[in-house]
Amino acid sequence: MPxxxxxxxxxxxxxxxxxxxxxxxxxxIGIETFLRELGEYLExxxxxxxxxxxxxxxAAHSAEGVIELMPTSDSSLYGFKYVNGHPKNxxxxxxxxxxxxxxxxxxxxxxxxxxxxxxxTALRTAATSAMAAKYLAPANAKTMAIIGxxxxxxxxxxxxxEIVGIQALRLYDLDRAASEKCARNLSGQGFDITICKxxxxxxxxxxxxxxxxxxxxxxTILSDNMVGAGIHINAVGGDCPGKTELQRDxxxxxxxxxxxxxxxxxxxxxxxxxxxxxxxxxxxxxxxEAKGRxxxxxxxxxxxxxxxxxxxxxxxxxxDKLEATGLYEKLDMVADPDDPRDLFGMLQRxxxxxTP
Amino acid sequence: MPxxxxxxxxxxxxxxxxxxxxxxxxxxIGIETFLRELGEYLExxxxxxxxxxxxxxxAAHSAEGVIELMPTSDSSLYGFKYVNGHPKNxxxxxxxxxxxxxxxxxxxxxxxxxxxxxxxTALRTAATSAMAAKYLAPANAKTMAIIGxxxxxxxxxxxxxEIVGIQALRLYDLDRAASEKCARNLSGQGFDITICKxxxxxxxxxxxxxxxxxxxxxxTILSDNMVGAGIHINAVGGDCPGKTELQRDxxxxxxxxxxxxxxxxxxxxxxxxxxxxxxxxxxxxxxxEAKGRxxxxxxxxxxxxxxxxxxxxxxxxxxDKLEATGLYEKLDMVADPDDPRDLFGMLQRxxxxxTP
Numbered sequence: 024m025p026x027x028x029x030x031x032x033x034x035x036x037x038x039x040x041x042x043x044x045x046x047x048x049x050x051x052i053g054i055e056t057f058l059r060e061l062g063e064y065l066e067x068x069x070x071x072x073x074x075x076x077x078x079x080x081x082a083a084h085s086a087e088g089v090i091e092l093m094p095t096s097d098s099s100l101y102g103f104k105y106v107n108g109h110p111k112n113x114x115x116x117x118x119x120x121x122x123x124x125x126x127x128x129x130x131x132x133x134x135x136x137x138x139x140x141x142x143x144t145a146l147r148t149a150a151t152s153a154m155a156a157k158y159l160a161p162a163n164a165k166t167m168a169i170i171g172x173x174x175x176x177x178x179x180x181x182x183x184x185e186i187v188g189i190q191a192l193r194l195y196d197l198d199r200a201a202s203e204k205c206a207r208n209l210s211g212q213g214f215d216i217t218i219c220k221x222x223x224x225x226x227x228x229x230x231x232x233x234x235x236x237x238x239x240x241x242x243t244i245l246s247d248n249m250v251g252a253g254i255h256i257n258a259v260g261g262d263c264p265g266k267t268e269l270q271r272d273x274x275x276x277x278x279x280x281x282x283x284x285x286x287x288x289x290x291x292x293x294x295x296x297x298x299x300x301x302x303x304x305x306x307x308x309x310x311x312e313a314k315g316r317x318x319x320x321x322x323x324x325x326x327x328x329x330x331x332x333x334x335x336x337x338x339x340x341x342x343d344k345l346e347a348t349g350l351y352e353k354l355d356m357v358a359d360p361d362d363p364r365d366l367f368g369m370l371q372r373x374x375x376x377x378t379p
Numbered sequence: 380m381p382x383x384x385x386x387x388x389x390x391x392x393x394x395x396x397x398x399x400x401x402x403x404x405x406x407x408i409g410i411e412t413f414l415r416e417l418g419e420y421l422e423x424x425x426x427x428x429x430x431x432x433x434x435x436x437x438a439a440h441s442a443e444g445v446i447e448l449m450p451t452s453d454s455s456l457y458g459f460k461y462v463n464g465h466p467k468n469x470x471x472x473x474x475x476x477x478x479x480x481x482x483x484x485x486x487x488x489x490x491x492x493x494x495x496x497x498x499x500t501a502l503r504t505a506a507t508s509a510m511a512a513k514y515l516a517p518a519n520a521k522t523m524a525i526i527g528x529x530x531x532x533x534x535x536x537x538x539x540x541e542i543v544g545i546q547a548l549r550l551y552d553l554d555r556a557a558s559e560k561c562a563r564n565l566s567g568q569g570f571d572i573t574i575c576k577x578x579x580x581x582x583x584x585x586x587x588x589x590x591x592x593x594x595x596x597x598x599t600i601l602s603d604n605m606v607g608a609g610i611h612i613n614a615v616g617g618d619c620p621g622k623t624e625l626q627r628d629x630x631x632x633x634x635x636x637x638x639x640x641x642x643x644x645x646x647x648x649x650x651x652x653x654x655x656x657x658x659x660x661x662x663x664x665x666x667x668e669a670k671g672r673x674x675x676x677x678x679x680x681x682x683x684x685x686x687x688x689x690x691x692x693x694x695x696x697x698x699d700k701l702e703a704t705g706l707y708e709k710l711d712m713v714a715d716p717d718d719p720r721d722l723f724g725m726l727q728r729x730x731x732x733x734t735p
Contacts, residue, residue, distance in 0.1 A: 041711035046729040090457050101446050107488020113719045121713045132463020141714035177723035355397035357477045358497035363469045367533035373402040
């Protein structure tokens with residue numbers, strides 16, 4: 024005998040931000056404002072870094088790539104991101120990196136947000152790089168070389184203009200078509216853009232060098248003689264064991280800043296250095312406990328690999344924008360019987376009701 | 380100038396099984412068939428246990444509860460479950476345990492299934508218990524005591540009837556209303572049901588004792604004098620540090636079987652025993668490498684805490700049922716630009732198109 028299923032409570036529905044809604048959210052807010060405000064959320068969370076539960080990401084490596092879970096939490100919110108990295112995907116017309124993430128209420132364990140994070144990761148990676156450069160790059164930096172002009176490159180350019188004031192871009196990629204794609208996408212945005220034939224040419228006159236290539240191998244994107252005094256290097260592409268971009272000698276001449284050293288020593292450029300090589304934690308620079316750039320001639324290096332707290336900040340930002348924009352769907356993701364002990368009764372009573 | 384966004388490819392859409400669709404799936408298949416077939420999937424995966432990447436779950440503990448990620452993978456599929464455990468939720472009208480999970484393609488890292496897992500976890504936990512009992516319980520077991528009559532109890536009863544042949548249930552809960560709820564939900568299912576006033580009364584004449592209480596504390600649900608020779612104990616409720624249900628003396632008289640000892644020694648009943656106390660891995664019993672029940676007088680104990688491979692089996696089962704039933708939605712969860720390096724271009728081109 025069919026019963027009618029009672030309507031689930033509001034807690035049973037989890038707000039979900041699809042790719043379409045994430046794009047609409049970026050356009051509604053404006054990408055410059057989005058990157059700047061996201062940078063502010065990142066900065067706020069880096070300032071209270073010790074409040075977070077931190078653990079190196081949980082990685083499943085295979086021959087073709089890696090799948091990772093990146094959890095973190097403070098006393099009220101828990102967040103994690105699912106993310107893959109498959110360099111060979113590009114040849115098959117797929118994204119190298121796809122991602123989604125969620126936030127949950129620590130007090131009840133109930134999910135409060137599910138979101139696409141392929142786009143959001145691109146935005147938070149760029150905003151994190153630019154936030155670090157605000158503290159580490161030479162004063163009045165106007166010119167940035169971008170070596171590697173794939174999916175992340177335009178986001179880096181936009182974030183560095185909004186947060187650091189970059190005006191000129193010098194692009195280089197092994198595949199000139201990628202540089203042309205990047206230049207085309209950024210045309211009409213007011214950048215002074217030069218496509219370069221070599222990485223040596225790209226770094227000429229640059230105040231900041233961003234390396235963001237995707238090959239899963241120890242490559243030398245930058246060699247020692249290419250890096251002059253006073254430069255800030257934003258090393259984004261080297262982010263897993265066996266994948267680095269910089270010649271070791273550059274590291275030895277640089278003051279190195281990292282997000283979470285236990286993870287960076289495994290995944291970042293500094294995997295090339297001894298375990299005890301000195302590294303400054305970025306959060307300490309941001310909250311004033313450690314020095315950022317100390318002189319005009321210093322080479323600063325942000326050895327970025329991406330950390331769970333950055334995803335947490337990004338999800339927190341998106342969540343705070345949902346009510347005003349309405350750019351989300353509601354997913355029937357959590358079973359919510361009237362009597363929490365009566366899960367079986369809920370299942371029984373649903374029998375014979377229409378399927379959705 | 381608005382461009383029209385190209386339609387995403389089929390890989391951009393992730394099949395999602397909502398709570399409503401999971402309930403419809405159970406009814407379409409029939410709960411008995413669902414539990415039996417799920418048991419077969421579990422058995423197939425336990426038989427090839429060494430093929431899986433195994434890691435203890437990644438837990439974030441707070442004062443009120445725990446939030447966990449449980450990942451595993453074989454050479455072709457990766458899966459993980461998000462699950463919380465908040466015993467105080469029940470008083471607030473919320474589920475103690477909510478969960479969702481996903482499967483992804485190892486070769487590309489792309490998600491291939493997202494599913495509610497609150498109901499699915501209840502089903503897989505019951506099917507796993509019954510599968511273990513098939514190998515460990517006394518021959519021709521007909522009577523089961525269930526101590527703790529909350530959300531998991533009816534699922535245990537249904538799975539043990541379908542897979543083990545249990546006909547009579549002896550129910551006990553500190554709160555008699557829970558036993559009455561359980562008996563009411565199972566009425567008309569052909570069980571011979573007795574509600575008992577004490578746990579001592581409940582175990583009288585039982586061939587199998589299932590303990591499935593929810594308090595996060597070391598409680599003594601079963602004391603040594605209650606457990607006679609030849610009994611199989613299915614200990615489901617003790618599943619985190621500091622939460623046990625059985626008196627230590629019972630453990631010392633039992634032959635103990637566990638899913639994944641590195642996790643069980645932290646979370647299961649055997650957290651009361653020394654690190655080197657002998658434990659048999661269930662998968663070795665199932666693939667014939669180790670002995671299950673050896674005599675009529677032996678006390679067997681399945682110290683169940685739940686392991687990621689069981690969720691993997693359950694997700695695999697659900698995924699295999701989707702095509703024939705159509706009981707899923709498609710989520711726009713993965714950004715999928717035509718040129719994988721052109722994520723920014725995809726974002727730009729979406730500007731001015733209608734929001735969904």
